[in-house]
Amino acid sequence: MFSELKFPVPWGHVAAKAWGPSEGYPVLCLHGWLDNANTFDKLIPLLPRDCYYVAMDFSGHGLSSHRPAGSLYHFLDYVSDVRRVAAALQWRRFTLMGHSMGGCVAGMFCFLYPEMVDKLILLENLGFLLGPEDTEVWLKSKRMVIDRLLSLEAKQQTPKARSPEAALQRLLEANRHLTAEGGAILLQRGATETPAGLVYNRDMRVHMQSRESFTVEQCVKLLQKIQDRVLIIIAQDGLLVPHNLDSTNHFVKALWEAFESTLKQHIQLVEVPGSHFVHLNEPEVVSGIISNFLTAQNTRARL
16 A cells, blocks of 8 residues: 655645655655656565655656746756655655666766765666767757747647547557556556546656766766665666667767676676566566665665
């Protein structure tokens, strides 16, 4: 069983759901881009029951409030969401578990507030947003964020309503790694029923978020700072396995080389069968790995 939580913020609230005893070992769970807290629905019941798991919806996702009109979604805004929730829970030290974009947010939070993070679990993520290496491409991406925001505001479109079947189909078309069951679970929290049909809850502005990026050297140095507290789980048919990467994606390839050469001894990197949503589609594949990591010397976390 889980309970629903709401944390007040200046623009509304951040929504979350919680499992386990509130006095238990604290674990904050962060979902991926365009997803929501339900991404952990099948995994968390398989994890140690003496933990207190809080899975939050980032602003503009799930049941959380959208950011104020005229605002962009900056990457650091998601990091500040995490800091606000931790403050509301009065957690001084806890474990962070993030899937996909949630792993990027978890990684950045860990680098900014290392004293607050006991352990870091990254699902299908290396802890960083993968920024373009070419300066002109980088500039173009920043310009596009602003232009798309202004275009969206000018259109003032009413969110499209879909039948439950069409809403699920659209979600699955956009997420080839999702099963129908996984998509339905995300849709339960990711859409609201209206007289005209289901309307996605997510803020359209999250499509044009402003990202933070690092050089490979910076990534390695940052990961070395948290070297004894990191578990990274990569799916064999996911987005980050080298043989699945685009030939031009030098960033991830170089980071993989860094793992093999200098970080392998310090970070637990595990490759498992499955897709990008393995934690939702086949949670039993990763639950044992995560459980062992959580229970190993976890006494340093403090509420």
